[in-house]
Amino acid sequence: MKESRFDYRKQKKLIVVLFTIIPIALLLVFSYYPLLKMIQYSLTDWDGFSPSSHFVGLQNYKTVFTNPTYFSVFRTSLYYFIATFFQLGLALLFATLLSFKVKFANFWKGILFFPYLLNGVAIGFIFLYFYKQNGTLDTVMNFIGLKGQIHLWLGDRSINNISLAFTSIWRYTGFNFLIFLGAIQSINPEVYEAAEMDGANRWAQFKYIIIPGIKEILFLNIILGVSGSLSVFDIPYIMTSGSNxxxxxxxxxxxxxxxxxxxxxxSAMAIVLLAIVVVVTVIQRLATRERGAK
Amino acid sequence: MKKRLVLLAGVSAALMLLLTACGSKKSADKADKTETITFINHKTDWQSNGKWKAYMKEFNKKNPNIKVKIETITDYAGQMKTRMNSNQYGDVFMLPDTVKPQNYAHFVEPLGKQKDLEKKYIGLTNKSYNGTSYGIPSQLNASGMVVNMKVFKDAGISKFPTNTEDFIAALKKIKEKNPEVTPLYTNYAAGWTMANWDFMRPGITGDPQVTNKLLTNKAPFSKGEVMYTIYDTLYKVANDKLIESDPTTSDWEQSKVDMANNKIGVMVLGSWAVPQIQEANKDNAKNITFQTFPAKAKDGKQYISVGADYNYAINVHSKHKKAARKLIDWLVNDSDYAIDNGGLPTKKGAEYPEALKSMQKSGVKLIEPAAAPKGKESLFAEIDDASEIGLDTTDKTKQRIVDAGIGNSKESFADIMKDLNTKWGDAIKSVGNN
Known part of the structure; x- marks a missing residue:
C-alpha cells in the first residue's frame, strides 16, 4: 500500500523548489534585474525621469575614466582602508581575550557587538553631536583638561576624514569581532590543553594556534574591509554629506x-565601482589560494 | 506523510497569498458621489501641526463632495522624481523643478492658455511651454536677506547697508561689539539653503534677462559679472570669519531659533523664512525683517527678485481631473496659503505680506525674471547639470567657496572662479553639440 501519491524523493524535490523559489525570486527581482537595467542605463544619457533618452554607447564610461574629478575621490577611501587594519586588530584582540576564560563574557560580547546592530543613520547622528563644536567630545576634553587639543573634528579638513573613519571603526568592529570569535571557538579546545601541558603561554597559543587556525577568516575580513572602504557611503553622507x-x-x-x-x-560609475570590487576580491582570492597551496 | 502534505499545502498557500498581495487593488466605490483625490506636497510641517486638516475642512465647506487625502513627503523633490516614472503620483501635486518643459505634457494636465491665465495670475512663465500653462504657483517668493535688525542696532547700525563693502564692515562691527553673535549664518550643512545666494542675481542687477544671458556667456564668473560679486561677498565673509565657526556641523532648525533670539544677524534666504523665524520667538517678531542683497543696480535703484515657488499641477493620469482643478482653484483664489507661508499670492491685486510691504514703501522695486527664449526652455538646466556647478540647485560650489574662505582648502578665490568659468564654458559647448 502506498502512503501517498508522491514518493519521498519527489516530495523532497518539491519542498526544495518551493523553499528556494522565494529567495531566488527576490534575488532576481531586486539584485539581478536592477543590475541589468543599470548596465542598460549606463549606455544612455537618461536623466532619471524623462520619457525619452538617447543611446550614447560607451561615452559615459569614457567620461568616468578621463575626467579626474570622478576618480580623485578614491583618495578618501584610503583613510577607511587604513582604518580597516585598526578595526581588524581591535576585533582580533577582543575576540582572543574573550575566547579565554573571562568574567561576564556574554556581557562583553553584547557590548562589543551592539554598535553593529544600530542603524547607520542613528550612528551618523550620534557622532555628529559627538564631534560638533561644544559637543560631547569637546565637553569631555574640557573636563579632563585637554582644552588645548580641541579641534573642529568635522570642520578641520586635516582631521575630518580620520574622525569619520573612527566612527566607521566603532560601528564595524563588532561585526569583525563576532566572525573572529566564531572562528576561534571552532578550534578544538584539546589543542589548547595540549599546548598548556607543553608549557605554551598565552602569546604562544595566540601565535601558533589561533592565527594559523583563523587565517582564512582573517583574509575574508580583509577582503570585506577593502571592498567596504571603496564603497563607504552612509557615515560621511549623513554626517557631512560629502562636503569639505x-x-x-x-x-x-x-x-x-x-x-x-x-x-x-x-550608472556607469556604479558599474565601474562594481568591477573594481570584483577585481580586488579576485586578486585577493588568488593570493590567499597560493598561500594555502604552499 | 500527512504532516508533510499539510506543510506543503501551507507553504503553497503562503506563496499564493504573497503573490496576490503583490497585485493591485481596485476600489469599486464609483457609484458613490463623493470623490477622493490625493494631494501630494512637501509641507510636512503643516501635516504635523494640523494646518492642512484645517485647510481641508475649509475647502469642504464649499466642496462637500470632494474628499482630499493629503500626503506629505520630506524629501519631496527626490522622491517625486522616482514616483513620476509610474503613474501613481497623486491627483494634485507640486510640480518638481527638474521636469523639463518639453516633458510637461507627458506628466501633467494643461491648465489653460498662458495668455488667459495671465489676466488673473502672476508668475506663470516658469511652468508654461508653447503658450500653455501646466502649473499655477502656490506662492511667489522674494529672494533676499532675512535680517535681525536688533543685532544691527545693538552694534550701532540703524540702516541696513546698500553695498557690499558697508555690509562686510557692518558684520565686522557686529562681531566686535558682541563676539557671541554670529554675524552671518551660512547654513552650510543643510544642503539646499546656500542655493539662495544664486537667487540674488536678478535683484542685484535689476535685469530680468540676467539668467537668459548666462546661456551664452562662456565666462559668467569673471570679475564684474554678477555671479562674481555674489560669490566674492560669500568668500569675504567666510575669510573674515564672520560666519558660524564650524559650518560643517551647522543646523538649520537651530539657526531659526538662534536668529529669533538675537544670536544671528543675517541669513541669505527667501521671504518664506520670515514667518518661520518670527514664530520661533513671537516677542521678537518685529525685529526679524526682510532686506535686499546689499547692492544697487546700475540705475542706482534697489531691486528684489520674486520667483514662483512650487507650482500646483494635475497628474495627467488622474481620474478626477475636475475635482483636482477645483482644489487648485480654491488653494490659489480663496485660501491664505501664500500669506501663511510668507510669500506673495499668485492672484493679481492680492495683498502683499508684511515683510514685503515695508520694503516696497522704502522704494525697492520687485522684478520677475523673464521667461527663457522660445525653444530654449530647458537649456539653462542642461548647461547647469552638464557643468556640475549646480547654480540654483545644489550647494557644492558655495560650500567650496566657504571652505576656501575659512582656509580649509588651499584654493584661492581666483582659482575657483577660473575653474567655474572653464566648467560653464565647456558645458555650453557640450550641450550645444547635442
Missing amino acids: GTNTFVIQTIDTAFKYNKLGLA
Whole structure:
C-alpha cells in the first residue's frame, strides 16, 4: 500500500523548489534585474525621469575614466582602508581575550557587538553631536583638561576624514569581532590543553594556534574591509554629506544621479565601482589560494 | 506523510497569498458621489501641526463632495522624481523643478492658455511651454536677506547697508561689539539653503534677462559679472570669519531659533523664512525683517527678485481631473496659503505680506525674471547639470567657496572662479553639440 501519491524523493524535490523559489525570486527581482537595467542605463544619457533618452554607447564610461574629478575621490577611501587594519586588530584582540576564560563574557560580547546592530543613520547622528563644536567630545576634553587639543573634528579638513573613519571603526568592529570569535571557538579546545601541558603561554597559543587556525577568516575580513572602504557611503553622507573634502565615490555617484540628473553617467560609475570590487576580491582570492597551496 | 502534505499545502498557500498581495487593488466605490483625490506636497510641517486638516475642512465647506487625502513627503523633490516614472503620483501635486518643459505634457494636465491665465495670475512663465500653462504657483517668493535688525542696532547700525563693502564692515562691527553673535549664518550643512545666494542675481542687477544671458556667456564668473560679486561677498565673509565657526556641523532648525533670539544677524534666504523665524520667538517678531542683497543696480535703484515657488499641477493620469482643478482653484483664489507661508499670492491685486510691504514703501522695486527664449526652455538646466556647478540647485560650489574662505582648502578665490568659468564654458559647448 502506498502512503501517498508522491514518493519521498519527489516530495523532497518539491519542498526544495518551493523553499528556494522565494529567495531566488527576490534575488532576481531586486539584485539581478536592477543590475541589468543599470548596465542598460549606463549606455544612455537618461536623466532619471524623462520619457525619452538617447543611446550614447560607451561615452559615459569614457567620461568616468578621463575626467579626474570622478576618480580623485578614491583618495578618501584610503583613510577607511587604513582604518580597516585598526578595526581588524581591535576585533582580533577582543575576540582572543574573550575566547579565554573571562568574567561576564556574554556581557562583553553584547557590548562589543551592539554598535553593529544600530542603524547607520542613528550612528551618523550620534557622532555628529559627538564631534560638533561644544559637543560631547569637546565637553569631555574640557573636563579632563585637554582644552588645548580641541579641534573642529568635522570642520578641520586635516582631521575630518580620520574622525569619520573612527566612527566607521566603532560601528564595524563588532561585526569583525563576532566572525573572529566564531572562528576561534571552532578550534578544538584539546589543542589548547595540549599546548598548556607543553608549557605554551598565552602569546604562544595566540601565535601558533589561533592565527594559523583563523587565517582564512582573517583574509575574508580583509577582503570585506577593502571592498567596504571603496564603497563607504552612509557615515560621511549623513554626517557631512560629502562636503569639505569628505566626498567618497558612492556619494559622488548619488550626487551625479540625483543632483545633476545624469542617471546614465551615475550608472556607469556604479558599474565601474562594481568591477573594481570584483577585481580586488579576485586578486585577493588568488593570493590567499597560493598561500594555502604552499 | 500527512504532516508533510499539510506543510506543503501551507507553504503553497503562503506563496499564493504573497503573490496576490503583490497585485493591485481596485476600489469599486464609483457609484458613490463623493470623490477622493490625493494631494501630494512637501509641507510636512503643516501635516504635523494640523494646518492642512484645517485647510481641508475649509475647502469642504464649499466642496462637500470632494474628499482630499493629503500626503506629505520630506524629501519631496527626490522622491517625486522616482514616483513620476509610474503613474501613481497623486491627483494634485507640486510640480518638481527638474521636469523639463518639453516633458510637461507627458506628466501633467494643461491648465489653460498662458495668455488667459495671465489676466488673473502672476508668475506663470516658469511652468508654461508653447503658450500653455501646466502649473499655477502656490506662492511667489522674494529672494533676499532675512535680517535681525536688533543685532544691527545693538552694534550701532540703524540702516541696513546698500553695498557690499558697508555690509562686510557692518558684520565686522557686529562681531566686535558682541563676539557671541554670529554675524552671518551660512547654513552650510543643510544642503539646499546656500542655493539662495544664486537667487540674488536678478535683484542685484535689476535685469530680468540676467539668467537668459548666462546661456551664452562662456565666462559668467569673471570679475564684474554678477555671479562674481555674489560669490566674492560669500568668500569675504567666510575669510573674515564672520560666519558660524564650524559650518560643517551647522543646523538649520537651530539657526531659526538662534536668529529669533538675537544670536544671528543675517541669513541669505527667501521671504518664506520670515514667518518661520518670527514664530520661533513671537516677542521678537518685529525685529526679524526682510532686506535686499546689499547692492544697487546700475540705475542706482534697489531691486528684489520674486520667483514662483512650487507650482500646483494635475497628474495627467488622474481620474478626477475636475475635482483636482477645483482644489487648485480654491488653494490659489480663496485660501491664505501664500500669506501663511510668507510669500506673495499668485492672484493679481492680492495683498502683499508684511515683510514685503515695508520694503516696497522704502522704494525697492520687485522684478520677475523673464521667461527663457522660445525653444530654449530647458537649456539653462542642461548647461547647469552638464557643468556640475549646480547654480540654483545644489550647494557644492558655495560650500567650496566657504571652505576656501575659512582656509580649509588651499584654493584661492581666483582659482575657483577660473575653474567655474572653464566648467560653464565647456558645458555650453557640450550641450550645444547635442
